[in-house]
Amino acid sequence: MLSIGPPRLLAGLDRVARLDRVAHLTVHGSPPRLRADELVELAANIDLRGKGGAGFPFARKVRAVADSARRRGGRCVVVVNGSEGEPSCLKDTALLRHAPHLVLDGAALCAQALGAEEVWVGVTRVDVERSVRAAVAERGPQPPRPHVTRLPERFVTGEGTALVNGIAHGRALPAGRRVRSSESGLGGLPTLLSNTETYAQIAVAARLGALEYRSVGLPGEPGTVLLTVGGTRVVETPSGVPLPYVLKVCGTDPGQGVLVGGYHGGWLAPRAARTALVSRESLADAGAGLGAGAVLPLPASTCPAGEAARVARWMARESAGQCGPCFAGLPGLADDLDRVVRGGGERALADVAARMDAVTGRGACGHPDGTVRFVTSALTVFAGHFRAHALGGPCGLPVSGVLPLGEEEARSPGSPRTGGRSDGGRADTERLVVDWTLCRGHGLCADIAPGVLRLGPDGYPERAVSHVPGRLRQDALRAVRRCPALALRIQE
Missing domain, CATH: 3.30.70.20 (Alpha-Beta Plaits)
Structure with missing residues (x-):
């Protein structure tokens, strides 16, 4: 982990690997208490947006939960989404492993302001669960004492309704319909649901105050941002820093292009990447979005078409399997992309376009549309490369797997397995x-x-x-x- 400028979220981690309760209070001090209206005013003043991908204004979310709770006798719940199911993102994992009390402070601050009776933290990794449970124990019995639950490590677990369903019933599947958690979330109660970094940011802002919080970053997007660069490096940077500078600090460059926002995000061509800033507005103007903060440069040594097809195959396997566009459409799209890469001609390119049209807007959740967005962006930025593949076969570049897919690498149908035992020596029992x-x-x-x-x-x-x-x-x-x-x- 590293910081461009003085760290806020990562403060203290240059001296210790994990901030326990004592170290956390030494670095950050005790958190204040806020009323609901003060919390809304603070979030609005710093224009805090959800850091999980959608970028929804946090102040509006808090206000909606407060209003719903008021209409329903005051009961509500706070949920922390720590289920970072995308291998290209590690920022929330880093916070929960190394600075868990900052996240829990933010959740507790919101719960106290709203009068929430419960706080839940949903995670997917064993090491993250262990860190959060240790932090809960370190905080003692002070209410509301957070509950921690570990859910299946899948891409769709991070979808809001899937997370709530997983905490409530153990089945982390999207609801298949539009459900506002602010009206009916966990246990049917109004639920403030946001991701790990969002709660950490509000904990920092509550201590600093709006004026000090806004002293770094852009006027319209104040504060710092956590990025995961190359799937391995977590960086805290003020908003407005040039994207090429962030890449340079991490020892890389835009290469053939940069994927921003993860596997539901979009590609930036090298020229666009060299002029982009780390900001929602700048990246939107360039045709991408900050999303969950994943930044993945593609080096010149790997095949863009093959890398995109590889990710599309993995995304198809990450489907919840609840609807046709996911269950059949995404595997079909991956098959069509494989045919393009193998030299399937104009027909293969036409089949990819037709398949994306058939999938778009028809899914039970946002996974099909997000996957199509990724593929569409790749076909646009690397258009010449895909066309050369379709019409002439392989380009000579290897598919080196620079886009991370986690422990389970996606394989195209018929591709060979590696030799040797795959069970680590485990007996067949x-x-x-x-x-x-x-x-x-x-x-x-x-x-x-x-x-x-x-x-x-x-x-x-x-x-x-x-x-x-x-x-x-x-x-x-x-x-x-x-x-x-x-x-x-x-x-x-």
């Missing part, structure tokens, strides 16, 4: 178990792990218990994590 009370016959498991289980004529798995060979363990784990109904588990 595990079983894949189906919970028939949850299974809904989506069939994704058989597509993901065909060597482990098969579907019967009714579309459901043939067996309740299937042997898992060590070499197929990763496929079985992938099937467990991708099951839309969370009906699978592995046991010895």
